[in-house]
Amino acid sequence: MSREPSRSPRIMHIGMGLVCTSKIKDMTKAGFHFIVFLADWHSWINNKLGGDMEKIHTCGEYIKQCFTALGVTPVSVEYLWASDIAKDIEYWEKVIRIAKGASLQRTWRALPIMGREMSMTDVETAWVYYPCMQSADIFHMDLDVACAGIDQRKAHMLARDVAEKLGWKKPSCVHTHLLMGLQGPETVEKEFDENADLNIQISSKMSKSIPKSCIFVHDTPDDIKTKIKEAYCPPKQVKGNPILELSKYVVFAERENLEIPRPTKYGGPENFENYEKMERAYVEGKIHPLDLKNGVTEALIEILKPVREHFHRHPQLLEKMMEIEVTR
Amino acid sequence: MDLEQRIDLVTRNVEEIIIPQEIRTLLETKTKPRAYWGFECSGQ
Numbered sequence: 001m002s003r004e005p006s007r008s009p010r011i012m013h014i015g016m017g018l019v020c021t022s023k024i025k026d027m028t029k030a031g032f033h034f035i036v037f038l039a040d041w042h043s044w045i046n047n048k049l050g051g052d053m054e055k056i057h058t059c060g061e062y063i064k065q066c067f068t069a070l071g072v073t074p075v076s077v078e079y080l081w082a083s084d085i086a087k088d089i090e091y092w093e094k095v096i097r098i099a100k101g102a103s104l105q106r107t108w109r110a111l112p113i114m115g116r117e118m119s120m121t122d123v124e125t126a127w128v129y130y131p132c133m134q135s136a137d138i139f140h141m142d143l144d145v146a147c148a149g150i151d152q153r154k155a156h157m158l159a160r161d162v163a164e165k166l167g168w169k170k171p172s173c174v175h176t177h178l179l180m181g182l183q184g185p186e187t188v189e190k191e192f193d194e195n196a197d198l199n200i201q202i203s204s205k206m207s208k209s210i211p212k213s214c215i216f217v218h219d220t221p222d223d224i225k226t227k228i229k230e231a232y233c234p235p236k237q238v239k240g241n242p243i244l245e246l247s248k249y250v251v252f253a254e255r256e257n258l259e260i261p262r263p264t265k266y267g268g269p270e271n272f273e274n275y276e277k278m279e280r281a282y283v284e285g286k287i288h289p290l291d292l293k294n295g296v297t298e299a300l301i302e303i304l305k306p307v308r309e310h311f312h313r314h315p316q317l318l319e320k321m322m323e324i325e326v327t328r
Numbered sequence: 329m330d331l332e333q334r335i336d337l338v339t340r341n342v343e344e345i346i347i348p349q350e351i352r353t354l355l356e357t358k359t360k361p362r363a364y365w366g367f368e369c370s371g372q
Contacts, residue, residue: 020367023365026338026340027337030335030338031329031334031355031361033362033363034363035365036364036365037364037366037367038369039366039368039369040369042366043369048369048370049370056370057369060369134366137364138364141364142362143362143363144354144362144363145354145363147363150343150344153346156346170350172345172347172350172351173344174339174351175342175344175345176341176342177341177343201343253340253341
């Protein structure tokens with residue numbers, strides 16, 4: 001048996017790895033043909049991984065392997081690269097039509113998708129293509145529904161407006177919750193959206209730039225234990241509680257129940273069949289934060305087991321990603 | 329799987345659906361509707 005890697009790449013946290021894959025699995029179960037779109041060109045525009053296309057492709061393959069291990073397999077979904085559709089001249093015609101149909105101000109407003117504060121001087125012109133390409137992707141793949149985290153809603157609203165203007169099929173949208181970082185809610189310093197609650201959600205989201213706020217899909221059981229142990233988890237409180245969020249959006253999204261290992265003198269372990277019941281028990285003080293943390297820790301370790309096992313058997317891509325991370 | 333179960337799957341745990349009635353109509357009328365999620369290759 002080969003040794004587990006001593007360091008794991010901090011590429012994919014469970015906000016991406018589990019919230020997305022759970023929703024994708026819901027969609028395929030509901031009968032959708034689902035495309036996991038690996039946006040290599042967009043990553044290049046956004047200067048991800050130094051704008052190095054080879055590294056970007058390695059990362060895309062890594063995402064595909066992580067997702068496959070988590071049950072989003074090439075049999076259940078279609079994996080498609082942006083560079084596959086970018087070969088088609090008709091795709092670029094759509095990009096231009098969209099750019100002609102939307103004001104620069106409108107396109108600009110759809111830009112915070114790239115998660116940065118903007119000032120004219122440090123924005124490359126290429127970035128203006130980004131929202132136009134995001135819309136063109138939707139039309140070119142002939143989609144009925146666009147899924148993304150709620151922070152992408154402006155880009156999708158642009159696509160809907162453009163669709164109306166150009167007489168194209170208007171995409172419906174499914175916007176998912178952004179998992180809060182383990183440190184709890186943050187005060188809003190940057191404005192991402194006009195909506196105050198959404199601003200807090202975007203400011204507080206799990207971010208790989210703050211490793212302690214994140215659980216990564218590769219984290220070892222010990223890492224998971226330590227991070228959750230140190231996480232913010234106010235007793236009897238739902239709002240702003242990252243551990244309750246994990247139980248709702250990750251554990252109950254993936255499993256039928258959650259076992260809370262409570263000491264016998266406080267009633268012994270209890271098995272909850274749905275989130276609502278468990279939340280009620282927590283608010284009533286029947287579950288101590290420590291017991292909630294222990295239950296969520298064990299469930300997460302189990303849920304992420306297939307990723308650890310996959311890369312244990314096939315470490316090549318993981319090793320490549322770790323090299324990229326070192327040189328980044 | 330009946331229509332309501334399919335709608336529940338699509339809408340559970342989400343922040344927002346634009347627009348719920350469109351999703352209902354879509355699932356009523358199309359057997360294999362098309363959906364996507366785009367990912368930048370860098371994590372998120």
